[in-house]
Amino acid sequence: MTRDEIKDVILEIIEDIDEDAEFDNLDADAPLRDQLDLDSMDFLDIVMELRKRYQLQIPEDEYPELASLTSCVNYLEPKLKDA
Amino acid sequence: MADYQLIIIGGGLSGIAAGIRSARFGLKTLLLEQHTIPGGLNSYYYRQGQMLETGLHAMTNYAQPGDKRAPLNRLFRQLKLSRKQFTTHEQYCSEIRFPDASLRFSNQPLLLEEEIRTSFPAAVDRFSRLKELVAAYDPFTPAPWRSARNFLAETLGEPLLEEMLLLPLMVYGNAEEHDMDLGQFVIMFRSIFMEGFFRPAGTIREFLSLLTNQYREFGGELRYRALVSEIVRSGDRIQGVRLAGGELISADAVLSTVGMPGTIALTGWDLPAKAYGGQMSFMETVSLVPWEVAAAIEPRRTILFYNTRPTLCYQRTDSFLDLSWGVICFPSNFVGVEAEPYAQIRNTNAANYALWKAAAPEEYRELKAAWTRAAVDNAGTVIGAYRQEVVYQDSFTPLTIERYTRKAEGAIYGSPLKIKDGTTPWPNLFIAGTDQGYLGIVGAMLSGVTVVNQHLLQ
Numbered sequence A: 001m002t003r004d005e006i007k008d009v010i011l012e013i014i015e016d017i018d019e020d021a022e023f024d025n026l027d028a029d030a031p032l033r034d035q036l037d038l039d040s041m042d043f044l045d046i047v048m049e050l051r052k053r054y055q056l057q058i059p060e061d062e063y064p065e066l067a068s069l070t071s072c073v074n075y076l077e078p079k080l081k082d083a
Numbered sequence B: 001m002a003d004y005q006l007i008i009i010g011g012g013l014s015g016i017a018a019g020i021r022s023a024r025f026g027l028k029t030l031l032l033e034q035h036t037i038p039g040g041l042n043s044y045y046y047r048q049g050q051m052l053e054t055g056l057h058a059m060t061n062y063a064q065p066g067d068k069r070a071p072l073n074r075l076f077r078q079l080k081l082s083r084k085q086f087t088t089h090e091q092y093c094s095e096i097r098f099p100d101a102s103l104r105f106s107n108q109p110l111l112l113e114e115e116i117r118t119s120f121p122a123a124v125d126r127f128s129r130l131k132e133l134v135a136a137y138d139p140f141t142p143a144p145w146r147s148a149r150n151f152l153a154e155t156l157g158e159p160l161l162e163e164m165l166l167l168p169l170m171v172y173g174n175a176e177e178h179d180m181d182l183g184q185f186v187i188m189f190r191s192i193f194m195e196g197f198f199r200p201a202g203t204i205r206e207f208l209s210l211l212t213n214q215y216r217e218f219g220g221e222l223r224y225r226a227l228v229s230e231i232v233r234s235g236d237r238i239q240g241v242r243l244a245g246g247e248l249i250s251a252d253a254v255l256s257t258v259g260m261p262g263t264i265a266l267t268g269w270d271l272p273a274k275a276y277g278g279q280m281s282f283m284e285t286v287s288l289v290p291w292e293v294a295a296a297i298e299p300r301r302t303i304l305f306y307n308t309r310p311t312l313c314y315q316r317t318d319s320f321l322d323l324s325w326g327v328i329c330f331p332s333n334f335v336g337v338e339a340e341p342y343a344q345i346r347n348t349n350a351a352n353y354a355l356w357k358a359a360a361p362e363e364y365r366e367l368k369a370a371w372t373r374a375a376v377d378n379a380g381t382v383i384g385a386y387r388q389e390v391v392y393q394d395s396f397t398p399l400t401i402e403r404y405t406r407k408a409e410g411a412i413y414g415s416p417l418k419i420k421d422g423t424t425p426w427p428n429l430f431i432a433g434t435d436q437g438y439l440g441i442v443g444a445m446l447s448g449v450t451v452v453n454q455h456l457l458q
């Protein structure tokens, strides 16, 4: 997957988790959590969706890698290069 | 390979919510319920062609759609249910009525503050301080038991007000007698006084269908008439469950929502079941009266919490029923509920399980009829007599509740000792629901969600 495709996947997962998600003013480098008002339970859902869709195992101590949209893409790019 | 990755025992609200979480993320899940319908303590049944709810006064934790941090909306996100498409009816206004004072509250927290300003002017600043402390407290990180009564006395120093605030919070969510844990007090205070009461549109049946459909949509399997008779151990692990018919079903993990006494019996767990027996049980009477009659008594009150004494005796009574305090609920008095030919009046009083249990069958029937009449007449002294208007009536004693849900001693809020982290001596057996500690409809669902998130998804 390309970086843009990964970004779209993340946004699609978030939209799927949260029917109120608004991406209009999203800053890709700022924490998703504060901007979208998500909590740790929602973050678990992002992780679980990635596991379900791409059989990706993300260990708990690596969850911080998913903090912003850019850090998500950086973290997932090598893992999803063949997906 | 085991037959299932997860078996959940109990199709009550905690079990179904847990099932939605595990099925949603692909665990092969089986939910086992002894009855032919879901819901457990909050279910429904048919009498003379009429559907009646067993429990539902109100759901707690009201929140507008879009308020993302609110517990109700977080719960909906976790279950992947649309909050926007979920129609709710908010309460009009509820009331705490004591001999010398009354306090109204609604889903606008300011109403309660204004009421306190009027009735307890000297305490209003301290009440604001109490709200700040409640907002700042973290009730979800395990902490040693702390007395809510002492906390209230220190913060408010207004005994009558303290008793009044405790009544709704205890009767809707306290498994202990006399006092409650501060963490549980904070949870209940927020869910009732800061968030508030509502009903889902329709009845509990539609709400339960919404949940079971979601569970099945995600591929979860649900078996009714499936009474678990044993949680099968093998060495230091759980192998699966055995059904009353003898069938053995294996699983990688088992989640029990049947309470601690039930789980102790099913596993042969070396614990004194008695210590986990609940002390607080209740009798509930549902009366159907013509709609206009209900509308004329206590118009626009949703739930009335009354006490005939200045202090609250939240304890197991030594009589069949304690008529000195109780709850009267008008399920039709929620905003936007459409008029029907008949409306319900539900009244609840604390009851003594042991006395009901000791009665012989014939005597039990007579006692039930007599105490139903006494309870309705007693409620009539609070809201005006209505016994003559009743067209249909049914009551549940602690025995009814025990027989139907297997909750030991009919204790709706379960054990006074809670298993907050949901774990057991077996690494693949977990506890959710009432005896994990979150109570009520929203609480039970959050319990199922939390335990699956913590122990089965990560």
Ligand SMILES: Cc1cc2nc3c(=O)[nH]c(=O)nc-3n(C[C@H](O)[C@H](O)[C@H](O)COP(=O)(O)OP(=O)(O)OC[C@H]3O[C@@H](n4cnc5c(N)ncnc54)[C@H](O)[C@@H]3O)c2cc1C
Residues within 6 Å of the ligand: B009, B010, B011, B012, B013, B014, B015, B032, B033, B034, B035, B038, B039, B040, B041, B042, B054, B055, B056, B057, B058, B059, B060, B226, B227, B228, B229, B257, B258, B262, B284, B396, B401, B404, B405, B406, B407, B412, B432, B433, B434, B435, B439, B440, B441, B442, B444
């Ligand atoms: C009369 C009444 C009124 C209430 N009103 C309200 C209200 O207005 N608002 C509110 O928020 N809460 C209310 N509650 C409380 C609320 O209903 C409960 O807190 C909640 O439903 C508990 O859910 P649970 O899943 O923990 O337990 P349960 O509902 O007890 O679920 C356990 C399930 O396990 C099944 N089971 C037990 N043993 C076995 C076995 N061996 N094999 C298979 N299945 C088994 C039972 O049949 C049951 O379905 C009320 C309760 C009662 C009784």
